[in-house]
Amino acid sequence: MKDSFRQSMAWLHTWTGLVPGWLLYIIFLFGTVAYFQSEISRWMRPELTPAPVSAKALDAADALLRQRAAGAASWNVTLPDDRRGDPLSVSWMPEGADRSQREKFSLDPATGQEIAVRETSGGFFLYRMHFDLHYMPVYWARYLACIAALSMLVAILSGVVTHKKIFTDFFLLRFGKGQRSWLDAHNVTAVLALPFYLMITYTGLVTLLFTLMPWAITASFGTPGAFFEASSPPPPKLEAAQASGPRLPLSMLVASAERSSEGMKPAFITIRKPGDPTSPVEIWPQTNSLGGERAMIFLDGATGEILHREGGRGGAKATQQVMINLHAGRFSGPMLRWLYFLSGVGGTIMVATGLVLWTVKRRAKLPDPARPHFGFRLVERLNIGFIAGAPAGIACYFLANRLLPLDMAHRSDWEVNLLFIGWGALFVWSIGRPAKQAWVETLTACATLYALVPLVNAATTSHGLVPSLFAGDRVFVTFDLLMLVMAAACAFTARKVLAHQPKAAPRRRAAPTMAEAGA
Amino acid sequence: MIHAFIFLLAFAGFAALLMAMSRHQQEWLRRKLSPRAGRSLRFSGFAALTIAFQLAGLGLGWAYGTVVWCGWLSAAAALVVAINVNRERLLERFRP
Numbered sequence: 001m002k003d004s005f006r007q008s009m010a011w012l013h014t015w016t017g018l019v020p021g022w023l024l025y026i027i028f029l030f031g032t033v034a035y036f037q038s039e040i041s042r043w044m045r046p047e048l049t050p051a052p053v054s055a056k057a058l059d060a061a062d063a064l065l066r067q068r069a070a071g072a073a074s075w076n077v078t079l080p081d082d083r084r085g086d087p088l089s090v091s092w093m094p095e096g097a098d099r100s101q102r103e104k105f106s107l108d109p110a111t112g113q114e115i116a117v118r119e120t121s122g123g124f125f126l127y128r129m130h131f132d133l134h135y136m137p138v139y140w141a142r143y144l145a146c147i148a149a150l151s152m153l154v155a156i157l158s159g160v161v162t163h164k165k166i167f168t169d170f171f172l173l174r175f176g177k178g179q180r181s182w183l184d185a186h187n188v189t190a191v192l193a194l195p196f197y198l199m200i201t202y203t204g205l206v207t208l209l210f211t212l213m214p215w216a217i218t219a220s221f222g223t224p225g226a227f228f229e230a231s232s233p234p235p236p237k238l239e240a241a242q243a244s245g246p247r248l249p250l251s252m253l254v255a256s257a258e259r260s261s262e263g264m265k266p267a268f269i270t271i272r273k274p275g276d277p278t279s280p281v282e283i284w285p286q287t288n289s290l291g292g293e294r295a296m297i298f299l300d301g302a303t304g305e306i307l308h309r310e311g312g313r314g315g316a317k318a319t320q321q322v323m324i325n326l327h328a329g330r331f332s333g334p335m336l337r338w339l340y341f342l343s344g345v346g347g348t349i350m351v352a353t354g355l356v357l358w359t360v361k362r363r364a365k366l367p368d369p370a371r372p373h374f375g376f377r378l379v380e381r382l383n384i385g386f387i388a389g390a391p392a393g394i395a396c397y398f399l400a401n402r403l404l405p406l407d408m409a410h411r412s413d414w415e416v417n418l419l420f421i422g423w424g425a426l427f428v429w430s431i432g433r434p435a436k437q438a439w440v441e442t443l444t445a446c447a448t449l450y451a452l453v454p455l456v457n458a459a460t461t462s463h464g465l466v467p468s469l470f471a472g473d474r475v476f477v478t479f480d481l482l483m484l485v486m487a488a489a490c491a492f493t494a495r496k497v498l499a500h501q502p503k504a505a506p507r508r509r510a511a512p513t514m515a516e517a518g519a
Numbered sequence: 520m521i522h523a524f525i526f527l528l529a530f531a532g533f534a535a536l537l538m539a540m541s542r543h544q545q546e547w548l549r550r551k552l553s554p555r556a557g558r559s560l561r562f563s564g565f566a567a568l569t570i571a572f573q574l575a576g577l578g579l580g581w582a583y584g585t586v587v588w589c590g591w592l593s594a595a596a597a598l599v600v601a602i603n604v605n606r607e608r609l610l611e612r613f614r615p
Binding site for chain 1: 522533536537540542543586587589590591593594597599600604
């Protein structure tokens with residue numbers, strides 16, 4: 001048995017951190033990127049002219065639905081949020097059709113004209129990847145995410161115990177001291193945003209609450225269906241007499257919903273059975289406050305009166321909602337969003353340095369450093385393939401968005417496939433190379449790909465860095481600059497690894513760079 | 520604007536906390552401060568962080584402000600760490 005409490009905690013920290021480590025890295029990386037999902041969507045849809053949704057556009061959406069989707073099973077209207085990464089889109093399910101046959105149109109949010117927007121999943125894919133992964137059933141992915149998050153929570157708590165000098169070493173980061181430097185970098189990134197990591201891990205578990213603990217429902221409700229019915233009651237049915245006339249245009253319904261409460265901004269509008277005038281209009285608001293319950297409201301389509309407002313679903317539900325809001329940060333303004341992003345970058349670096357530290361610590365103790373054992377090689381290879389490969393994949397995703405033909409079939413799927421093809425190619429390449437060269441080459445590839453993004457953007461759209469600067473288009477300018485920062489960070493890290501000469505004893509690695517994992 | 524004040528207060532707070540530690544006093548000043556000076560630096564450091572919290576809460580609402588405060592604490596502490604890492608380079612510039 002381990003001889004002291006701290007040693008057993010160190011053991012726990014090592015293994016709960018390492019085993020799900022690569023998944024944690026992916027979750028942190030994509031989650032961090034997802035804080036800017038609307039801005040990324042905006043960059044990935046350069047055809048879109050961002051503007052607030054006008055009444056004119058809503059009426060155009062209304063006319064389109066009445067004209068082309070009269071017999072549909074349901075109508076859906078999605079309104080872009082204040083960050084304007086998405087078009088105003090209308091979609092419907094033809095009667096008797098399945099989900100794949102959904103009809104969808106994008107409208108200009110100001111004029112309501114139909115616009116041809118390239119087919120892309122935008123930032124939304126990066127956000128989904130954060131917890132649903134890809135190429136596997138969502139159900140399994142979420143279980144994996146749950147296990148990773150649980151391990152993370154254990155790793156954080158045991159890490160605090162292991163790193164006893166949390167306060168005396170608070171500001172300590174020493175470069176050029178081999179293993180000590182990696183330890184410093186891991187400790188500093190861990191300690192500086194510790195409240196964030198605890199919050200994000202715990203609230204992350206809360207978002208997957210019922211995946212993790214389905215028994216909470218079965219204990220009191222019998223079936224999941226009964227729980228959902230109790231927690232979100234079905235829409236009320238209007239009395240036939242109340243349906244006194246045709247449905248009001250969307251612009252008036254939205255105006256009525258916005259008047260109903262302070263700061264209410266619709267995000268989604270659904271009309272089930274649009275042919276039936278008695279079916280209520282369902283409006284989902286945007287999440288724009290931390291404490292706010294996202295209460296759906298039901299309107300009488302003929303009068304615009306509010307029939308029912310969800311809410312008052314109890315303290316537990318409200319607490320859960322606050323935790324989810326705290327995790328997703330959708331309520332945050334631009335400044336707080338950057339802080340969320342930077343804390344996420346810190347977390348990504350923390351996981352990456354932790355993974356590298358595992359190999360650095362063991363390299364010195366290898367019986368024959370030239371021929372390490374299988375476990376060591378596995379961790380080393382996975383580190384290279386994930387830490388440098390995954391960010392490179394994201395760069396491929398952005399490049400694919402600009403380079404794939406606009407009329408390609410399944411275009412958005414291919415953008416995603418290219419993310420994994422780029423990442424996979426780099427991974428396979430790195431396996432065949434000696435560790436040091438593998439790091440240098442994958443990081444150089446990563447830097448090159450990120451540097452290419454602004455160039456390709458300038459060549460293929462009218463939103464290059466220079467025109468965007470003149471136009472004062474903050475999203476495009478910031479996006480391109482961040483790509484360059486990322487490229488510089490990868491290039492810097494590659495140079496550091498290249499310049500590093502291991503000493504005979506004690507063995508040391510390159511100075512750690514804060515940019516290792518990057519944005 | 521309020522973000523700038525919260526950040527500056529947090530930064531000043533962490534800078535004071537750094538200088539309250541004898542190890543860092545030695546590195547920055549090449550001497551150790553008296554225990555009394557260290558204590559008052561530590562006290563003012565925590566006081567600055569507390570005032571930053573008050574400011575965030577009063578200016579941005581206690582819920583939103585608390586989240587913002589935590590964010591700026593991390594950012595400010597990270598900047599102090601970055602400056603401390605580049606200590607030699609900075610000192611060379613200011614101290615021949």
